[in-house]
Amino acid sequence: MKSRLLILILMICAVSLKAQTDEKQQIDQLLDAWHLAASNADFDGYFSRMTDDGVFLGTDATENWQNNEFRAFSKPYFDRGKAWSFTAVERNIYINESMDFAWFDELLDTQMKLCRGSGTLKKENGQWKIAHYVLSIAVPNENVSELIELKKEKDSLLLLQLSKQ
Template sequence: MNKITGILALLFLSVSLHAQQEDEKEVVTTVLDAWHQAAADADFEAYFSKMTEDGVFVGTEAMENWQNAEFKEFSKPYFDKGKAWSFTGLQRNIYFNRTMDMAWFDELLDTQMKLCRGSGVLKKTEHGWKIAHYVLSIAVPNENVDAVVSLKKAKDSVITKQLKLN
């Protein structure tokens, strides 16, 4: 292979990889948007069909670290009332591993708690992209951190003490 052919092959490979990543970003975006919409629509089955069976949801409270079955149990009453939660993506960054079977992301969300940050990991399965891990956090402006810390200090102290005893 001569030098020009090699350069052209690398260029083609690079363009193909970029196109594949862009296509996969669209698919991942669709999954995440549909997941959030399923919660807004209180569609329990559609919501949990977007997660892996061993999926994890980390909520905004210190002890909210749910395996899928626990998260289903916690969430079911909200979905059954016809109103779960409503998260609308405002900004999202998506990244992939080299083999394009894992994706991770971060997103800024408009929610009933105002601005929140979501981040997570998706796995490509035989049934498409599924959310394996999701972390939700409330976005706190730096200038308000002291006030938030003051509000949560007592409860955090109790939790810290309990965890240190275990």
């Protein structure tokens, strides 16, 4: 009796692990296709992989794009035939137990050199969609002081403006 129970538990664990692996592969393929759509200036292919209420946070402190705003901002880049080109060189994907919500981080090779992307995905009608994406420029720790000096004036003005809101 105990051996049957143990076998049943092991089979359930194996099935669950396979399902998680399959979901992670789907997410990995979705993210690669999303980045490729931008490189190929495929506007519909790019935005069809995001939720209707998706958010994109860019590298500039003022870039907090809700989906419709991000579409309007991005359209001229896509219309010119090339938006941006990001290629993941490392990616970690995590999925909740009910397998309807996921989060990830990725290291990207971009025209800005190394960047970090991270975000969340949710399942809508059985399909994974990007709900929130954050892009940041990877700065080596030994260069942070230089970067702070470079952006100090603009950041100070923005902080002053934000404190008055």
